[in-house]
Each structure stands twice: as C-alpha cells, then as structure tokens.
Amino acid sequence: MAETDKKRELIIEGAIKRFIHFGINKTTMNEIAEDLSVSKPSLYYYFPDKTSLILGVVExxxxxxxxxxxxxxxxxxxxxxxxxxxxxxxxxxxxxxxxxxxxxxxxxxxxxxxxxxxxxxxxxxxxxxxxxxxxxxxxxxxxxxxxxxxxxxxxxxxxxxxxxxxxxxxxxxxxxxxxxxxxxxxxxxxxxxxxxxxxxxxx
The missing domain is CATH 1.10.357.10 (Tetracycline Repressor, domain 2)
Structure with missing residues (x-):
C-alpha cells in the first residue's frame, strides 16, 4: 500500500473511533487532527471537508x-x-x-x-x-x-x-x-x- 493510502486509512480509522465514541455531530475536523497528531493542512489534503471524510468512513x-x-x-x-x-x-x-x-x-x-x-x-x-x-x-x-x-x-x-x-x-x-x-x-x-x-x- 502506498504511503498516501496508508495515511488516508489511518485518518479514516481515527475518524471512526471518534465518531463512535462522541458522535458525528459533535466531532470536528480539528479534533480528529489532534487525535492523530497530524496537521490540519495534512488532514485537509486527504479530506477537504467533513462531508468527504464521512463518505470515506462509509466507503x-x-x-x-x-x-x-x-x-x-x-x-x-x-x-x-x-x-x-x-x-x-x-x-x-x-x-x-x-x-x-x-x-x-x-x-x-x-x-x-x-x-x-x-x-x-x-x-x-x-x-x-x-x-x-x-x-x-x-x-x-x-x-x-x-x-x-x-x-x-x-x-x-x-x-x-x-x-x-x-x-x-x-x-x-x-x-x-x-x-x-x-x-x-x-x-x-x-x-x-x-x-x-x-x-x-x-x-
């Protein structure tokens, strides 16, 4: 798996954990970035907004x-x-x-x-x-x-x-x-x- 694919999957895994624990509605992109210790520009590189991240999770x-x-x-x-x-x-x-x-x-x-x-x-x-x-x-x-x-x-x-x-x-x-x-x-x-x-x- 390419490095970019690995990073994308790690973000999705982190989002799933937080969504399940706190709920989608109460979770922000900033919180996911903090959980994973990634910069916000890096997170937004893979997922430009919360909608695209949710789609990635569902996929x-x-x-x-x-x-x-x-x-x-x-x-x-x-x-x-x-x-x-x-x-x-x-x-x-x-x-x-x-x-x-x-x-x-x-x-x-x-x-x-x-x-x-x-x-x-x-x-x-x-x-x-x-x-x-x-x-x-x-x-x-x-x-x-x-x-x-x-x-x-x-x-x-x-x-x-x-x-x-x-x-x-x-x-x-x-x-x-x-x-x-x-x-x-x-x-x-x-x-x-x-x-x-x-x-x-x-x-």
Whole structure:
C-alpha cells in the first residue's frame, strides 16, 4: 500500500473511533487532527471537508462488510446456512457501527450530502444483487422452487429484515443504543424470518 493510502486509512480509522465514541455531530475536523497528531493542512489534503471524510468512513465500512460477505459465501452451502450466516455478519457490523447513526435522523448536515446519499443507494442495490445471487444459487441447486422474479424476491426479503430491525430499535429507546434485550430480540426475529422465508420457497 502506498504511503498516501496508508495515511488516508489511518485518518479514516481515527475518524471512526471518534465518531463512535462522541458522535458525528459533535466531532470536528480539528479534533480528529489532534487525535492523530497530524496537521490540519495534512488532514485537509486527504479530506477537504467533513462531508468527504464521512463518505470515506462509509466507503470503508461497506467495503469491509461486502468483503466479509463474499469471503463467507460458499457455492456448496445451503441457502439456510448462507442466510443465517449473513444475519450473524450483519449483527456484528450493526453492533460495531450503530452509534454512527448513519440513517437515524442525524442532525449533522454532512450526512445529507448528495454524494453520500448516492453512495448509500448504490450499496443498497449491491446488497440486493448479492442476495439475488444467493436465491439464484438455491434455485440452481434445487433447494427452492424456480422463481419468476428473483430481484423482487431479494428486495422483499431485505425489506422484511430491515423492517424488523427498525421495529426492534423503536421498541427500545430511539435516542440511545438498543439494550441487550432489543439486540437479542432483533437477531432472533431475523433468524426466524429467514427460516420462514426459506420454508415458503421450497418445493
């Protein structure tokens, strides 16, 4: 990795730590520079403003997430094992990054940039495509019945999982990190939904 890339990654790692601990809204570029003992001109060389830094952080999180998903995907694994593994991976990432509140009405204007919204839309679409591949594999392996519209099926499954996550968070305190009870319930419901969903698709 080039020296410039290493420096950029160190800044992103430092930003993630401070964002998680203090929140994006309460973190300034100056504080990140102080944490990392880098000059402000050096920080602004890599990230001209807070918006570009947040985008860099989000890109890093999604890269790590999809790297883990693709590394875990096994052609020979059955669909239930695959989907339940994804629930576990998603749960780990949720625990680690939930405090960033990237989609929870965060008041920081940096989270409302066109660039960030566009990137998040692309990642949502990438996630749908990833799940399309899983359902296509299951059809090819004759685990589930042939489907007329796999993209719509993948989107429906993800919408249901997303809805469960939102309901479990709202069941607790929306302003704080969900308690152990809400987190356990969320994971259990996502697992149950996956099993029911698969059962309904089988021949």
């Amino acid at each position: 890093r999180i999604f890269k790590d997430y999809f790297d883990v998903l693709y590394a875990d995907l096994k052609q020979e694994a059955n669909i239930e094992t695959t989907l339940l593994n994804i629930v576990e991976i998603k749960h780990r990432f949720f625990l680690r990054y939930y405090m960033l509140h990237l989609s929870n009405g965060n008041p920081d204007s940096s989270l409302n940039s066109v660039e960030l919204k566009s990137y998040l839309e692309k990642m949502l679409e990438k996630n749908v495509q990833f799940h399309e591949k899983i359902f296509e594999m299951a059809v090819a392996n004759k685990e589930i019945a042939p489907q007329e519209d796999i993209p719509k099926l993948a989107e429906l499954y993800l919408s249901c999982q997303s809805g469960l996550t939102s309901l479990c968070i709202m069941h607790g305190n929306k302003e704080l990190f969900p308690g152990k009870k809400e987190l356990k319930l969320m994971k259990e419901k996502q697992i149950s939904l996956s099993k029911i969903f698969i059962k309904g698709l089988k021949n």
